[in-house]
Each structure stands twice: as C-alpha cells, then as structure tokens.
Amino acid sequence: MTPSATTPSGTESPADLIITGCTVLLHDDQERLGFAPDAAIVVRAGIVEEVTTAAEAEGRAALERIDAGGQVAMPGLINCHTHAPMAALRGLAEDLPTEEWFNGVVWPVESNLTERDVELGAQLACAEMIRGGVTCFADHYFTMDAVASVVARCGMRALLGEAFFSSQGARGRERSLEFALRHRGAADGRITTALAPHAPYTVDDADLAATAALARAHGLPVHLHAAENRDQTDTSLARHGVTPIEVLERTGILDADVLIAHGTGILDRDLPVLARAGGRTAVATAPRGYLKFAWPTTTPVRALRDLGIPVGIATDGAASNNSLDLWESMALTSLVQKSAEGDPRWLTSRQALHHATLQSARAVGLGSSVGSIAPGRRADLILVDVTGPHTRPVHDLAATLVHSARSADVRTTVVDGRVLMRERELLTIDVPAVAEELEERLPALTRRGHGRRVQRYDT
C-alpha cells in the first residue's frame, strides 16, 4: 500500500486504526525532530497511511479509534542489542567483574538452559519490553527457535540471530545460518534474521571469514559483540597485534552489513577502518552495564557519528542490565555521553530521540520501514502520557521525553497496526502464568555444581 493523500469521503473504506488528539513526534527530511500537536494518525493494513490533524480525522471511519489526548505518539522504541531469554537470570550475578560474571555464574548456568527456559525468559522479556514501549528488538542468544516462536505469538518485531562460538566447530556457524534462513521474513515479515557469531575473542578468524562469506552469499547481516571493553581490545592487540575491529575487517565481516554490540573498546585507530567498511556498519550502545561492570570507557558515540555510523540504543540482557528499559538506556546515553565528552551541549534530548528512533531502526536494518511515523512506514508506535506530575510543566517536549518520562508512562504499544498493550494492559502475554512457571524452573536452571560452562571468558 502506498501513502494515501485522499481526503475524507463517504465511499472510502474505514481505516483499521485512528489515533487522535495526540502530539506526534515527526522527523523532517533533514532528519530533524519536530512535534505536531492536535494530530491524528491513520493506520491501514499495518501501515501509517497518513498523519493529519485531529480535526481532519474526526469524520473518518475506523474499525478502532484511540483517543490519545495528553499523550505523545512516538515511533516504537527499538532495543538494538539484547539477550531476551536472560530475563530469567535477572539479579543472579550481581556486583561482579566481567570475567567472574561470565565464568562464575552466567556461562555455567547457561549450560543448564532448556528450550522451555528460553521460551519463558523470552516471554517475560517481551512482556517487559511491550510495557516499556519497545516494539522491536535485536536478539542474540541460543535456542532461538523458541524466541522466534515467542515473537510470532506476542506480536513484536525482531531481528534474531542464533549465537555461536568456534568451540562448537563448524556446526555452530551452520546452525546460525540454518536459523537465519528458516526464519527470515517469518511472522508476516516481523522477523528478520542475522548471522550471530558471539565475538572475535570466542570465534576464530577462519570461522569469522566463513561467516562473512555466508553473509555475502545469502544477503544476511551479521550481529556480534566486538571491542566490548578496553580489556578485550588490549588482549587482542597483545595476542594478535590487531584490534577486534581490525579482526572484523581482515575477516571480511565489515564487508557485510554488521551490527556491533557495545564497542567501548573501539580505539582511534579503528575509526578509519570503520570509515572504509564495505557494508553498512552500526553500533548498539547499552551504557548501564558499562557503568555496572566499571568498564573504563563507553561507546565513542561522537566519533562514530562523525563517520555517519548509526548508533542505536540497547539494554543488553537483563542478567547484566537488570532491566530492558529503553527509556533508561536513552537517558543514560545522553548523560554518559555528556560526561565522557566533557560537553554538556552534546547529545541533546533531540539527538537522544534520533538515536532511539531512526538510528536504531537503521542499526537493526529497518531504516526504511520503521523508526519514524510517516506515510508508508510500518505502524510501530507508542503513546506516552505526559500529564503526570513528573512530566509537568512541559517547557521542552524532547527533554520531557528523554529526561523526565519513564517507561511506565507508555500507555499503548502498537506493532504493525496491532495493539499489543492498551492502557497498560498487555494483550498478548500472560505474565503471571509465565513468571510462575519460570520460577518453578529456577532451581534446576541456576544449578552450578556440575562444573560445565557453555564457554570460558578469556577475552
């Protein structure tokens, strides 16, 4: 369906959904943000047909109508890097250095994971994300068939990748490819897929090169961790004489479309490497965990932006981040970047919203279909209440959204024109049932006496 410019007429068939009375966050053709008050959004067949005035939409027929007075309509938020099933491990490994977090808790526990654990963890994560206004997430985990099934049922959009280590042999990479091909375009197109090598320190060069060849051959993007922290970069330099980003270049990964998680260990010498990347490169930043692990640096957002690289916002998994709250990640990105650059004028609220909307959409390979509310785009959008005492008065609506609003202010979440949460009521996931079954499984899931690990952290 193409964008419609029709005016109301008695013969036009009713729209599927009209949201009216809201202020709409819009992007202009210069990628600047603006706000249209007293607006209405007309949705048909899962697509934004028109953004018009509330007055103009009054006479339009619609199968469903949402009065969104006092609310802001925004593009749905996109969690550009997470491990949804790890919601099951939220709070299990606290106040630990990275190595102990992996080797002492997370990787031993992950050797117990069953498909049902993954499915329940992903359901809990999707429930949290829908409630927090996240409409799309990029997931990187194991047993991803279970996650794909959850995404299909709960109505979210996702970029999914089956993670692998070289310790699994060639079979890991093959399974990642099989997953990507099997699920690409599933759930009415809401599922897209990526190849998902874990990281340059757990996937060797030959395996990365083979992955790059598969990405090219099948037109698949690659989603992986790289230069997560400065230690990983230092170790890579000491062992191999190259940085993790240089490893991605020499193995051909940078000739594919690639989504790099974290990149807090990206050095100045990596910037020209990223600048000459043959594919589309994007980086996901999830600053909460960097603080919690006491990593010495954060994602170099300003340097990446200077290269034109989109930087999307992310939460990482709940086992390290404790939440999948994109609002917190968006605000922290602004705060931490100001601090890291020593510049309070940098990463304004409008920039933060641009990262959380269009840049995040680009980061997950959906830059032409979601990330803004405009005719022809998929109708992935959220309604945010700004009438609470903590969001009044509004001197600057962008600042209100980034620095004052909270995830619980999201009233309604819509994906592909379908309402997944209405007035804070989740419509597609039964949280008490999921949480109850998951909690029964925790003693078996969290057992660590067996001495097994899915992998060893040794950067």
Next chain:
Amino acid sequence: MTPSATTPSGTESPADLIITGCTVLLHDDQERLGFAPDAAIVVRAGIVEEVTTAAEAEGRAALERIDAGGQVAMPGLINCHTHAPMAALRGLAEDLPTEEWFNGVVWPVESNLTERDVELGAQLACAEMIRGGVTCFADHYFTMDAVASVVARCGMRALLGEAFFSSQGARGRERSLEFALRHRGAADGRITTALAPHAPYTVDDADLAATAALARAHGLPVHLHAAENRDQTDTSLARHGVTPIEVLERTGILDADVLIAHGTGILDRDLPVLARAGGRTAVATAPRGYLKFAWPTTTPVRALRDLGIPVGIATDGAASNNSLDLWESMALTSLVQKSAEGDPRWLTSRQALHHATLQSARAVGLGSSVGSIAPGRRADLILVDVTGPHTRPVHDLAATLVHSARSADVRTTVVDGRVLMRERELLTIDVPAVAEELEERLPALTRRGHGRRVQRYDT
C-alpha cells in the same frame, strides 16, 4: 508511645493501620539489611508499634488494613537535597554548562518568582515525590513559607531552609533564622528546619561565621551547597588559598550539624578536615546532574564512608535533574560509584539501600526517628509492587529494588501513619488543578528580558 510487645487480646484497642502480607525491609543492629517475608506492620498514633508475621496480625483489630501481597514494605525514601519549587522550571534550561544554566536562565527567571509560583511548584514536586515513594525531603529555596504550607497540607515530612546570599546583606541570614525558628516542629513535628546559606562562593566568610554562631546558639543544623564541582574548588584555592571545605571549617560551620550538597569537588586534603568536624556532617549526592553538566568528578562516597560520614541520596531540583525520582538517583549512585572507583564490587544494592534509608535519614537529622521500619520509629513507609514483568524473577531482592524496580512500582505511600497515596491515587494533592494554574503563570515566570538576576554565578 513506646514500642509494644503485647500479644493480641480482646481488650486491646484497634491499631490505626495494619499492613499485612508484605515482605519487609529491615535493618539489624549491625546496620545490615534483611527481608522478612509474609510479615505485617502494626501502626498506632503515627508510629510503628510492631513488625510481626502476617499470620500473627490476622486476628488483630485495625481501623485501616492494607493487604500488601506481592509488595515490599520499605522505609519511605528521603530526598536529601532538592529545590522543590524548581519543578516549575523542569526542562527550561537544557544542555547548558553550569555557568550559563545559572546566569543565562535560572537566576534571571528566579527574579520573577512569586509566592504563588513557589507554592505551585512545590505542590507539583510533592505530588511527584509522593508518587515516587519519597516521604521526606530536604529543601533549600526562597519564599519557604509557601513550601512549609505545602508540606503541612500534603502530609510529607521535610527539613526546610530559607536560602540566602551575602548579596542580600545581613537581612538574608536573619530571615533564614526567622524562618527556621518560626517553622521548627511545625505540622505536628513533620517540619524540621535548617539555616540555609547558599554556598561558600555566594556567602562570605563573615556571613558564614555569623551563621555558624546562630546554628550553635539555636541548635539548628546548616544545609548548604559546598564544593559542588571541581571548578568551584579550584577557584576557591586560586582566590583564597583554601578549599570550600576548609572555608566551612575556618568559619565554624563544621562545628554545627551540617548537610553538604554534592561535594564532587571535595579533595583528599579535605578528608582530615571533615574527619575532625565538631558537628555531625553529612553529604547529599545527586549524581544525575553531575553527568548532565559534564562535571569531571562525582561525590567521593567511598572516602566519605571511610570517615563514617553518612551519604544521603538526592535529586537536586528538577530544573537541573529533570525529575525528583529517588529510585533513579539510588540506582545511578550505585552505577556511577562503581564506575568512578573502577570497582564493580563496590556500592552493592544493599549498600545503595542503606544510603537511601538510614544514611539519608541521618543526613537530614532524623536518624533516630525515620529511615528504618522498627518499633518506635515514625511510620514513614512505602509499598512497592514487585510482581511486574520487569521485576521478575527475584534472585536477589535488594538488586530487584535498586536496579529493576521503578518509581511507578510504588503503590502506597505513608507518612506518620497517614496514607498519602493509595494504589497510585494521590490523596492530598490535586495535580491537574496545580499544573493548570502553574502553566498559566509560565509566560510571566519565564520572562528574561528584564536583565535582572537573583545572583551571579562566578564560583
């Protein structure tokens, strides 16, 4: 009333309030935190009479009973340094360096403030704080009679101080004293007061020395900004050869009980000065603003704790912090301190909760009456829902509260045994009426063409 150890009996008069079925956060006599499941809290005459089991409380008579299944009862949070009326300016001065924030926007606008503006801003702030589980706040502002009146009506507890600059002459200090004496013990004892010089860079040594003498003579604490950032410390050293903390010592302020806001510019040389302070010294940390202003350091919490100095949690005013969300401040304190110390094991969730409860109570001079839920303490407490998808499962309840729970999870807020919010419904403040009147006043309030300022920022 003294704590009761009585068992249920037919002749005992009904309690005023029994909260039952919750998990209660308790402090032991070693100041460690623990959680008592399936517990009940019995409140009589504004005081916690007993913490017992839900089963034991079942047969007790009470005028009011709250079933708090699935919720955690915690001491009400304490905002140890704010400027409540500045809620009116939330979002007005964004992405600016400290000096421009003060000189270009905030101090010119504050020269327009009327008593009614202050009252409305404070009402909005109190509404936000009650909704976020804050039961007590330390306020430092102008026209504080209006704030005292709001506190009396809305039911919160507060430590209030009328701010002054030396540019006001002796009259500023005198009015701060008059305010402190007039309101001390007001609102049935919920209001306590402090002398409130603005800061060593805006109040001269003679004025500080006179303030210290008044504090001693009248048994009043002093609440002020000091060593807010490193620039202020550097300027003080360059102009006077001493740090702001050394100024507080030489003027006798440190011989009074003193609450220091921020202290991110505290140097190692200040630590022995603070160690030998004659009065009770406490520091309030509000880390969000330090990041937003891109200050190079944060409050040296670890060094202060090594001296036994309580460090309370705060939000500062909403004009810089954009919110009065103590949950965010508590989590950020943990995250930023880990990062600043380069130590992920430091400032655990239990430590963060200790800062937010007992240490914050001590910081505002109420260490023996609030800050923990125990027989004989004032019944200032909150009920927090931990059944949402973002707080499940619970592997570590302290981590759930600090890193996963959000201010909107507070269901019920109680001060002095009186319910101020029940199931998220505010009972003492009419937010729509307040916000509407405030918004009508904003054009006059935010006018800046007049060229006036209440003060000039020149550290």
